[in-house]
Amino acid sequence: MKPIVQKLPRQEFKSFVSITMSTPIFETPWHRHIENEILYIQEGHGTAIIGDFVGEFSPGDLFYIGSNVPHWFRKAQKDIFCTVVVIQFDQAIFGQTFLKLPEMAKVRQLIRLKQGMAVGYAGQEEIIGSIKRLVEVEGFPHISTLLDILHQISSHTQNSLLTHEPIDSFDSKGIIDEVLEYTFEHFQENIRVEEVAAIAKMSTSNFRRFFKLNTKKSFSGFLKEIRIAHACKLLKDKNTFISQIFHQCGFRNITNFNRQFKEIKGVTPTAYRAAIYRS
The missing domain is CATH 2.60.120.10 (Jelly Rolls)
Structure with missing residues (x-):
């Protein structure tokens, strides 16, 4: 592609x-x-x-x-x-x-x-x-x-x-697009970087360097941000319990979900939802 x-x-x-x-x-x-x-x-x-x-x-x-x-x-x-x-x-x-x-x-x-x-x-x-x-x-x-x-x-x-570091490199073979599509299709699952590297037809270490060069992110960091972005959408529905949301975003337990959500958004999922309904 x-x-x-x-x-x-x-x-x-x-x-x-x-x-x-x-x-x-x-x-x-x-x-x-x-x-x-x-x-x-x-x-x-x-x-x-x-x-x-x-x-x-x-x-x-x-x-x-x-x-x-x-x-x-x-x-x-x-x-x-x-x-x-x-x-x-x-x-x-x-x-x-x-x-x-x-x-x-x-x-x-x-x-x-x-x-x-x-x-x-x-x-x-x-x-x-x-x-x-x-x-x-x-x-x-x-x-x-x-x-x-x-x-x-x-x-x-x-x-x-919105952006921080300029991206001077640009994938000339369509690999990044293929990786993005795969990640969006499977982020709710337990994606391992090794399987994504296989899609890119690279060794794991080469893929990690390649992805970082073209996105300024580690693949694990990118995957986390995709999951948290999806959680933000789900939190807008006040009838959905947070205990349900973390499963739908690919997190294995609610403790890890709360920690990573706060790391990205600066607040807990509960506080994020409360802020939506105050505004």
């Missing part, structure tokens, strides 16, 4: 991509592209992997993904319908002279970001209107609306960086 160095087609009379994508076009493997990307989740939920970040996505989420940051979005269940507004642009469309203008300082810093970011826009929902409008407009409003969106994103103080 070849990895995608993705390049979405753009209309001839537009300088960058601004489209709405729905299932099944929404589903893509582990991929990257030179273009910066803005993703607004309109419908659907699941797990997002952006660089070395593993977490959830749900309706209303807004992500900014820098140039060449690998990412992968997977629906929670195969029968879920997902819809996302996708904006992809190469910073070269602005030209270096324009980007150096003092008025462009914040935008310049944003589009040169080589990380993934969650955009917080509480109380400033006009940015979502601009993103939706961008899909429809043509001509000068198409480029001016993009600039306005970038200005709004770069000016927000509620944004939070």
Whole structure:
């Protein structure tokens, strides 16, 4: 399986991509592209992997993904319908002279970001209107609306960086995508790194190095984050007992589940659920 160095087609009379994508076009493997990307989740939920970040996505989420940051979005269940507004642009469309203008300082810093970011826009929902409008407009409003969106994103103080270490290496044979798919299919089971290494057709030691190089995580750490992300989804249902949840996430006992959940989220599963229903 070849990895995608993705390049979405753009209309001839537009300088960058601004489209709405729905299932099944929404589903893509582990991929990257030179273009910066803005993703607004309109419908659907699941797990997002952006660089070395593993977490959830749900309706209303807004992500900014820098140039060449690998990412992968997977629906929670195969029968879920997902819809996302996708904006992809190469910073070269602005030209270096324009980007150096003092008025462009914040935008310049944003589009040169080589990380993934969650955009917080509480109380400033006009940015979502601009993103939706961008899909429809043509001509000068198409480029001016993009600039306005970038200005709004770069000016927000509620944004939070999701990635930490840049991933310079990128799997050229599609092995990472195959490993991710297998992990999501079997994370509720007792997965051993030896069996995943066999899928990758590598020795265990070589696979550990390869996975760390391409994700900035150990495989065991990645598996733990996938399990905890699934637990977070289940905790939103207050009718599901925590004593049931840890089994469904691949943990062997509740003590280990509580310890690893707190290690990732900073709070116990009980406190995490309580916070959901306080908000």
